[in-house]
Amino acid sequence: MLKNLWYVAEWSDTVKDKPVKTKLLGQNLVLFRDLEGKVKCLADVCLHRGGSLSGGWVNEKRDCVVCPYHGWQYNGGGKCQKIPSEGDSFQVPKRFKVDAYDVEERYGMIWVFMGDLPAEERFPIPPLPEYGDEANWRGLKTEFTWKAEASRVVENGIDIAHASFVHPVFGYPSTAEDNYIEEVEKHEWWGRSTNVMYPPQLKGGFLGWRNFLRKDKQETKVHPEWHLPGMIVRIKIDIRPGWHIVMFDANTPVDEHTTRTFAWQFRSFFKVKMFDKGSLQRLKTILLEDATIVQDSQPYYLPETLANEVSVKSDKFMSTFRMARRKLIEEKGWQIDTKARDEHKGKKVLTISSPGRRQAMIDGDGWVFDEMPTVPPIKSSTLKNEFERQVDVLTTESVNSKESIIA
Numbered sequence: 001m002l003k004n005l006w007y008v009a010e011w012s013d014t015v016k017d018k019p020v021k022t023k024l025l026g027q028n029l030v031l032f033r034d035l036e037g038k039v040k041c042l043a044d045v046c047l048h049r050g051g052s053l054s055g056g057w058v059n060e061k062r063d064c065v066v067c068p069y070h071g072w073q074y075n076g077g078g079k080c081q082k083i084p085s086e087g088d089s090f091q092v093p094k095r096f097k098v099d100a101y102d103v104e105e106r107y108g109m110i111w112v113f114m115g116d117l118p119a120e121e122r123f124p125i126p127p128l129p130e131y132g133d134e135a136n137w138r139g140l141k142t143e144f145t146w147k148a149e150a151s152r153v154v155e156n157g158i159d160i161a162h163a164s165f166v167h168p169v170f171g172y173p174s175t176a177e178d179n180y181i182e183e184v185e186k187h188e189w190w191g192r193s194t195n196v197m198y199p200p201q202l203k204g205g206f207l208g209w210r211n212f213l214r215k216d217k218q219e220t221k222v223h224p225e226w227h228l229p230g231m232i233v234r235i236k237i238d239i240r241p242g243w244h245i246v247m248f249d250a251n252t253p254v255d256e257h258t259t260r261t262f263a264w265q266f267r268s269f270f271k272v273k274m275f276d277k278g279s280l281q282r283l284k285t286i287l288l289e290d291a292t293i294v295q296d297s298q299p300y301y302l303p304e305t306l307a308n309e310v311s312v313k314s315d316k317f318m319s320t321f322r323m324a325r326r327k328l329i330e331e332k333g334w335q336i337d338t339k340a341r342d343e344h345k346g347k348k349v350l351t352i353s354s355p356g357r358r359q360a361m362i363d364g365d366g367w368v369f370d371e372m373p374t375v376p377p378i379k380s381s382t383l384k385n386e387f388e389r390q391v392d393v394l395t396t397e398s399v400n401s402k403e404s405i406i407a
């Protein structure tokens with residue numbers, strides 16, 4: 001699990017007038033909406049005796065969340081504003097603060113920046129231009145919880161080769177060899193590829209209308225993308241000219257064993273409600289088909305090197321995701337150290353550093369809760385070089401080559 005990235009914590013319409021409990025990167029959080037309608041996000045733990053703020057309420061002025069234990073009030077910046085037992089004249093010390101994380105609402109989702117990087121150094125929230133473009137797209141949303149680690153889920157989402165075996169609606173085992181990656185584009189925090197596939201004819205619908213969407217084994221272009229912010233998988237499928245489906249899945253690491261996918265699906269055809277039910281059903285079926293495979297894959301976490309697996313040319317796009325993720329672990333040191341964290345389990349509150357904590361450290365004010373440990377960056381980069389070398393072999397190999405690359 002990586003800190004210093006934006007993640008989707010909730011759907012916007014879930015947070016109304018009551019505090020909402022959620023969890024990201026193994027840390028409990030409380031979300032609440034203030035008087036101006038802005039969502040605030042704090043560590044869900046009171047400085048006093050550890051009460052869960054999400055079990056409380058929003059105060060009358062709607063600028064604070066109130067701890068249900070002894071009524072301490074915290075504003076959206078995490079600062080304790082009121083301690084009822086001390087009376088109104090009590091000056092709350094500057095140090096009485098919990099971590100508050102930056103929030104943005106986009107695409108009907110609440111995005112939380114889980115870290116302390118200054119705004120200008122953050123990777124951006126990935127674009128979703130289809131959202132709100134009702135003239136051209138019909139959007140549907142759903143969610144799904146996996147008993148799997150988020151990186152495994154992302155890798156599955158951008159893996160085109162599995163469609164021939166896992167998703168009958170989108171592939172035949174017999175066309176596995178015909179599908180190919182046409183192009184791979186890789187950047188620091190995102191990547192995109194173009195794939196050519198030969199999926200089966202679509203079936204069903206009222207009077208079999210879906211049969212007309214696509215001929216059997218018709219050449220179809222599929223464009224998967226990964227984005228490290230939000231652990232997003234975005235897939236655009238060009239069914240036929242002017243007819244597209246876009247999937248946008250935010251794969252939120254709730255903890256290292258649980259991934260909550262907030263999924264949008266847009267279609268550029270049949271943009272009326274009566275087609276929603278079937279679309280939603282098919283989307284859910286696809287997620288279930290994937291979960292059956294991903295939840296049973298080993299090792300549980302995404303392998304940290306390519307050494308104990310073999311890769312072939314159809315894996316090269318996935319490898320760009322692995323490499324970008326490794327860079328954040330090895331060069332930036334953003335990986336949560338779950339082993340070090342677990343030594344304190346049940347004994348001490350650890351929170352991911354927020355901008356307020358970072359400033360307090362600069363100002364020498366100190367912070368009540370200890371910081372969530374992270375895996376230190378690797379200074380001598382032997383492992384990194386080897387990993388990059390292996391990925392480079394995969395990503396630079398001629399796309400038309402039929403030879404497998406053993407990495």
Ligand code: FES
Nearest residue numbers: 046049051067070
């Ligand atoms: S534990 Fe929150 S007010 Fe005492």
Ligand SMILES: [Fe+2]
Nearest residue numbers: 156157166290
């Ligand atoms: Fe899949």
